[in-house]
Amino acid sequence: MTDTVAYDHSEAAATAGEHHDEEGHSHPSDWAYVKIAIALAVITALEVFTYFETVLDWGVALVPSLIFMMIVKFYLVATWFMHLRFDSKLFGRMFSAGLILAVGVYLVTLTVFEFWV
Amino acid sequence: MSAEPLMAEVDHAVDADGHDHDPHATTTGLSHTKLAMWVFLGSECLLFGGLISTYLLYKTRGNGRTLPTDVFDIPFTSVSSFVLLMSSLTMVLALSAVSRGEPEAGRTWLLATALLGGVFVGGQVYEFTAFVREGVAFTTNPASSAFFTLTGFHGVHVSLGIVMLMSLFVASLKGKLTQRNSETVEIVGLYWHFVDIVWIFIFTVIYLIPAD
Numbered sequence: 001m002t003d004t005v006a007y008d009h010s011e012a013a014a015t016a017g018e019h020h021d022e023e024g025h026s027h028p029s030d031w032a033y034v035k036i037a038i039a040l041a042v043i044t045a046l047e048v049f050t051y052f053e054t055v056l057d058w059g060v061a062l063v064p065s066l067i068f069m070m071i072v073k074f075y076l077v078a079t080w081f082m083h084l085r086f087d088s089k090l091f092g093r094m095f096s097a098g099l100i101l102a103v104g105v106y107l108v109t110l111t112v113f114e115f116w117v
Numbered sequence: 118m119s120a121e122p123l124m125a126e127v128d129h130a131v132d133a134d135g136h137d138h139d140p141h142a143t144t145t146g147l148s149h150t151k152l153a154m155w156v157f158l159g160s161e162c163l164l165f166g167g168l169i170s171t172y173l174l175y176k177t178r179g180n181g182r183t184l185p186t187d188v189f190d191i192p193f194t195s196v197s198s199f200v201l202l203m204s205s206l207t208m209v210l211a212l213s214a215v216s217r218g219e220p221e222a223g224r225t226w227l228l229a230t231a232l233l234g235g236v237f238v239g240g241q242v243y244e245f246t247a248f249v250r251e252g253v254a255f256t257t258n259p260a261s262s263a264f265f266t267l268t269g270f271h272g273v274h275v276s277l278g279i280v281m282l283m284s285l286f287v288a289s290l291k292g293k294l295t296q297r298n299s300e301t302v303e304i305v306g307l308y309w310h311f312v313d314i315v316w317i318f319i320f321t322v323i324y325l326i327p328a329d
Contacts, residue, residue, distance in 0.1 A: 030213055037206035044202060047325055048195040063326055070321040073202075074314055081209045082310045083303075088147050091155045098159020102166030113174055 027086055036080045043069050154304045158311045165315050168270055169322060172263040176328055179257075185264040186328040188251045190244065197240040198320045201275075204233035205313045208282075208306045215289075216303075218296040224289045227302075230309065231282040234275050241272045264323070271319060274312045281305045 047069050050058055058065060079085040084092045143149050176186065211226030245265070248254070255265045285305055288294045294301065 027213065027216070030210055033206060033209050033213070037203065040202050040205075041199065044195070044199055047321065048191065051191045051195075051325060066321050066325050070317060073317045077205060077310055077314050077317065081205050081313075082307055087151075090145065090147060091152065094152065094155040095159045095162075098156075098162040101159075102162040105163075106166045106170040109170055110173060 027083065028080065033080065036076055040073055040076055043073050148300060151300065151304060151307070154307050158307065161311060161315075165267075165270070165318075168263075168267040169318065172260075172267050172323060175259040175263040176323075178259040180259070182258050183252045184258070184260050184328070185248065185253055186260075188248055188253050189324055190247065191324060193240070193244065194320065194324055197237050197244075198316060200233050200240070201237045201313055201316050204230050204237070205310050207233060208309045212299065212302045212306050215294060216296060216299040220289055220292075220294065223294065223302070224286055227282050227286045227289065231279050231286065234279045234282065234309075238272055238275050238279070241268065241275075245269075267319065267323070271312070271315055274315070278305070278309050278312055281308065 047066060049056075050062055050066060078095075084095070145152070177184070207226045207229040211223050211230060214220075214222035214226055245268075248261075253261045253264075255262055282305065285294060285302060288301075
């Protein structure tokens with residue numbers, strides 16, 4: 001009975017271009033994932049483009065642009081492919097805790113070596 | 118007897134006090150396995166953060182010998198990066214197929230993900246051998262040691278991911294990977310996407326941002 005309900009549910013969702021997991025969270029359609037992958041590929045191409053300075057000199061905008069594109073790619077993978085956008089916020093908080101701690105600690109370490117030593 | 122009461126007997130257990138409860142229920146209402154994977158991935162940020170910071174500190178310390186940045190092959194590494202990025206797409210398509218109850222499609226995407234991961238690791242092995250031929254080995258200088266440690270650790274993570282993917286592939290062939298336990302694919306997928314995210318960071322910070 002449960003399986004039948006689950007099957008009918010996913011079939012109806014598939015018609016609407018999305019499906020649901022066992023916890024009832026809706027997940028995007030395969031085409032949505034493909035669109036995210038295309039966006040990631042375009043951003044990667046832009047990143048590589050910056051390497052060839054003879055084509056276009058990015059000047060002082062180079063490093064900020066690269067970091068911005070990296071953050072956008074990071075965000076797209078984490079929110080769409082890792083489903084943080086659709087899952088419980090607790091998962092995101094667990095990951096963010098490690099990430100923020102790592103970025104904070106190592107930024108402090110790097111600045112100490114850069115400016116104080 | 119209808120099928121419904123039988124399902125209820127399977128899905129619910131009665132404890133000593135006579136309370137009916139779901140054996141899969143958790144105190145948070147969330148999967149503890151998935152939560153554990155997220156905590157693990159959070160801790161992995163610290164590991165890779167340490168390795169990346171070490172490289173950033175040592176990247177110009179060549180002791181008068183060739184630096185890794187002198188021998189980077191950006192077009193080649195860009196292709197490797199693209200391959201790993203696309204493996205995240207095939208991974209999420211594998212999960213999507215398994216959770217829809219399509220084991221054949223799930224197997225195909227799992228195998229595609231493992232193959233793309235294999236291409237990435239193969240590219241890394243080629244890159245390492247090319248570096249050694251050009252005079253940048255593990256013990257050449259502090260910069261090369263930090264570089265090989267960082268990218269080597271990442272390569273080991275990708276290799277472990279391939280082992281996990283192939284385990285899922287074999288389990289699926291044996292009929293043990295069904296819609297009901299699609300969470301296993303999701304958890305391996307989380308690990309795989311994390312490895313991809315780490316490379317997104319490494320590719321920009323180590324390869325693309327100029328050393329000086």
